[in-house]
Amino acid sequence: MLSRIAESLYWMTRHLERVDNTARVLDINVVYMLEADEGATEEMQWRPLLTIMDADEVYDALHPDARVTVQRVIHLLTQDRTNPGSLLMSLKRARENARVVRDRISNEMWEALNELWLAVDKHLRTTLQPWRAAEFYALIHRQTAAFFGLTQSTMMRGPAYGFMALGTLQERADMTARILDVRYHLLLPDLRLVGSPLDYYQWAALLKSLSGFEAYRRRYQTGIRPIDVVEFVVLNRDFPRSLSYCVNGMERALGRVGPLPNGEIPERLAALRGHLDGATPQGILELGLHEYLDDFLALLADFGAALQSDYFEAHLGDAP
DSSP: OOHHHHHHHHHHHHHHHHHHHHHHHHHHHHHHHHHSOTTOOHHHHHHHHHHHTTOHHHHHHHOTTOOOOHHHHHHHHHTOTTOTTSHHHHHHHHHHHHHHTTTTSOHHHHHHHHHHHHHHHHHTTSOOOHHHHHHHHHHHHHHHHHHHHHHHHHSOSSHHHHHHHHHHHHHHHHHHHHHHHHHHHHHSSOGGGTTSHHHHHHHHHHHHHTTOHHHHHHHOSSOOOHHHHHIIIIIOSSSTTSHHHHHHHHHHHHHHHOOOTTOSHHHHHHHHHHHHTTOOHHHHHHHOHHHHHHHHHHHHHHHHHHHIIIIISSOOOSOO
């Protein structure tokens, strides 16, 4: 497989996973906005999303008055063509990469991605209003789920599938860590809210941002506790968006791709695995969740850099 083909497969699914993640966190925030108490300002509600999406600097450059509004944030993160991290631009790049690997993916996958592109293009020809946002993001969830479902049911489990899985899981792990870091930091300080309905709702919103609320409730019978949330989102090997699940999946995907002699990937993967193995929720909190997740994100970035140098900047041969 040519390195450019491998890279396009990886980025196709990575960008599409980013599309789904962006829609998920925006959707939950729109719902939270409608149900939040009267004292919650737009700055309090929407600035965290800019932080999660690493868009604070872009936003502040566009809006020198530094005023955060729901309309501005939705526009920037959903349809702003000058923001490379917007949902629209991520989908555009996913489709461009899919075109490069058209002969490596199934017809069903290609058609599903095109249907998603046409639907998004139709909805975003005008400014997306907050009252229409939930319907739009639900469409994104359905269509991306259809694409990934077709990937599971139509792709041979060879190197191409491995590179697609790597893109999906690396992006998912990155977003899970960012959501947990930002949301957890915001939820802890106000001890007056602990145990209140608002406290419960905010923790539930964190889990819903990761599509894990129902799975969490089935796993834990004691309500929502911060230490259990950390265990579930970081260390649970069965929850599809946990850090542990993602790293395990990346390891399996690399098995399909095949190792390269003298590559850095095994060492980088071992560092990620070592960061998770042996960790406990209590130990993570004692160290500091922010510090733990910062270290994880740094190791994940190192893994991505090694993937780039080992596989994408090298000629992998012409074998399918």
